[in-house]
Amino acid sequence: EPEVTQTPSHQVTQMGQEVILRCVPISNHLYFYWYRQILGQKVEFLVSFYNNEISEKSEIFDDQFSVERPDGSNFTLKIRSTKLEDSAMYFCASSADTGNQPQHFGDGTRLSIL
Amino acid sequence: GESVGLHLPTLSVQEGDNSIINCAYSNSASDYFIWYKQESGKGPQFIIDIRSNMDKRQGQRVTVLLNKTVKHLSLQIAATQPGDSAVYFCAEGRGYSTLTFGKGTMLLVSP
Numbered sequence: 001e002p003e004v005t006q007t008p009s010h011q012v013t014q015m016g017q018e019v020i021l022r023c024v025p026i027s028n029h030l031y032f033y034w035y036r037q038i039l040g041q042k043v044e045f046l047v048s049f050y051n052n053e054i055s056e057k058s059e060i061f062d063d064q065f066s067v068e069r070p071d072g073s074n075f076t077l078k079i080r081s082t083k084l085e086d087s088a089m090y091f092c093a094s095s096a097d098t099g100n101q102p103q104h105f106g107d108g109t110r111l112s113i114l
Numbered sequence: 115g116e117s118v119g120l121h122l123p124t125l126s127v128q129e130g131d132n133s134i135i136n137c138a139y140s141n142s143a144s145d146y147f148i149w150y151k152q153e154s155g156k157g158p159q160f161i162i163d164i165r166s167n168m169d170k171r172q173g174q175r176v177t178v179l180l181n182k183t184v185k186h187l188s189l190q191i192a193a194t195q196p197g198d199s200a201v202y203f204c205a206e207g208r209g210y211s212t213l214t215f216g217k218g219t220m221l222l223v224s225p
Contacts (some may be wrong), residue, residue, distance in 0.1 A: 033126045042215045
């Protein structure tokens with residue numbers, strides 16, 4: 001069964017450093033999303049992406065965040081200058097174009113900011 | 115503000131029992147609801163979804179019920195198995211865009 005894959009599984013970064021989280025969505029999907037989950041809390045929406053542009057973003061997704069689809073298979077989340085409070089699990093999700101398919105999630109990247 | 119929430123943080127059942135996990139939502143504009151299962155160290159795994167023009171939908175061993183009058187959503191798992199032990203999240207959305215997740219319910223299944 002096709003799945004969303006995320007790398008790395010765990011990223012440890014010094015505060016203030018840039019980090020790039022990578023995702024390979026399901027191949028025939030056209031809608032892409034990033035969510036985060038702080039330890040012990042609920043999953044929170046960050047951003048959605050369609051047709052090479054951001055469709056929607058939350059208040060969390062400030063100027064420090066950016067997303068990119070650099071080629072036909074990867075979807076990345078960049079945090080320019082990480083803060084301690086960016087420590088969380090980051091999940092990528094994708095859904096098909098039909099509008100009748102749910103979002104499918106990867107297993108996440110655990111981001112630890114020191 | 116409007117949000118999605120869960121009544122029971124932990125549900126313990128015996129293997130073979132039927133489980134019911136409940137969820138309340140408050141955004142009347144939501145027209146799409148979805149249940150995810152999250153096992154330790156993994157991402158949310160899609161279980162079943164339902165649109166607001168339906169009140170019941172069945173899958174393999176799972177049924178989702180939607181009561182729009184009281185803004186309540188439930189997930190029923192038949193013949194619960196130890197492998198069903200996980201955290202279950204409900205989420206709501208409009209169309210198939212942003213999902214707003216609830217806090218989650220831990221389901222513990224004893225053999």
